[in-house]
Amino acid sequence: MHELLTTKEMAEADRLAVLRGTPSIELMENAGRAVADAVGANFGTIRPVIVIAGPGNNGGDGFVAARLLGERGYSVDLRLLGDISKLRGGAATAAKRYSGPVGPMIAEIPPGAIVVDALFGAGLTRNVDGEAAVAVSAINNSGAHVVAVDLPSGINGDTGAVQGTAIRAAETVTFFRKKPGHVLLPGRIFCGMTTIADIGIPSSVLQDIRPRLALNQPSRWAHLFPVPRVEGHKYSRGHTLVVSGGLSSTGAARLSARGALRAGAGLVTIASPRDALAVNAASNLAVMVREAEGAEGLLSLLSDRRINTVILGPGGGIGPQMRATVMAAVRQDRTMILDADALTSFGEKPNELFTELKNHPESTAILTPHEGEFSRIFSRMSKIPSVKQKLEATQAASHETGSVILLKGADSIIFSPDGRGVISENAPPYLATAGAGDVLAGIIAGLCAQGMPAFEATAAGVWLHGEAASEVGPGLIAEDLPEALRPVYRRLYAELGAVLS
């Protein structure tokens, strides 16, 4: 159930289901019934129901729900945008089956009403305006409990963007699979709680559609998640190197190092400039500290081939030295997590980095920008859209650079150069705190160190980071995150059925 379908893929699912023998009116009947059931699950027949129907099949679902709710004893007031004679296909059939009165668009909602929002769904093609916009603001201002059909009207199913204005729903009933707009912000907030109803589309249609996007859930990467083995030893669990900043900025590297250790890397070393050696050494026990000045220093440490992952960026400083250090790591064919300063340092010359990466196919880069960093590094690349179109932008950036890209946010997006993508929805709001990103870079590196492939390690890292934050709860500071991985790992391993002694 974790696949995400674009609106185009959903239309294809619909078409294939019809080809395989389910008439489209039956899909619509099932959709409308699921909506009526959602109303019935929470409210008795005392509260009036207002169904706001649009001119397409979303409106058709609304007509079905209105008919069924009427049959179940609810007082139903159906309002239609446009002319009933203009309805086509399933929507026209559903309207014929509805015997109640059909009123014009509404501009005021009576107190205590339940609203079924069947104005626009997957077929929204432009900004909501005119009468529809008036109805949307009346609904939003009324405080009514809104059940949205498929998507809150005004939310773009593919991007989660608000087109003009949008209905704020308490719950959204969607069909077969979620769409990106249910998960991406701000769409997710407008959806309220989203549930998925089975409307008779067989899962087998997915074999033809082959969706590339999914929710970031363990089902996407659990089969590659490292399980420590009794016969294993620290060297078999990989070695992560974290490059530290100077004396006044060592905290970020230390947070990364702790994240990598807790994620299960066998060994973690901080490569530290001389002036910061004492502070790095004094504040770490299990983490080793080695002296390394700039690119030269890193190169000499990387002569140890057992070091298989390198974190560059957290607290490392912006400028030519960072650029040289990153380039040195790329030439050493390692898996690198490039974060923060390592990305910003290439803001003026991104191609320098990407050409070097192309010349070293044995090295793997995972880039972990937030939106600001993403713009800085990719805005000069013409084939990459603005970060405002975050899904397409992340996918294009991954494709163009051959790197795994993690666009960090409350709806973190991760793409692999092969076109697979996941969107995360488990990050609690208090995760937006100083240093949390440094820990995340460490967790991802720690998983890569143990042999997990880059895309899956990044997805797993982001998921674990979100779970760890929820484990800590409000008041969280970045230092808490590595420590909170323990109960999260315990639960995950229990779910994976791994036997740990």
Ligand SMILES: NC(=O)C1=CN([C@@H]2O[C@H](COP(=O)(O)OP(=O)(O)OC[C@H]3O[C@@H](n4cnc5c(N)ncnc54)[C@H](O)[C@@H]3O)[C@@H](O)[C@H]2O)[C@@H](O)CC1
């Ligand atoms: N695809 C499927 O498998 C199924 C789809 N169903 C429903 O069908 C919906 C999609 O139906 P449609 O493709 O007909 O699309 P919609 O019903 O979402 O909207 C299309 C209609 O709205 C108009 N429109 C779009 N944007 C507008 C705007 N800003 N202002 C005014 N008018 C606007 C279009 O001209 C068109 O008439 C889904 O969201 C779902 O609710 C269900 O019936 C069940 C099966």
Ligand SMILES: [K+]
């Ligand atoms: K809707």
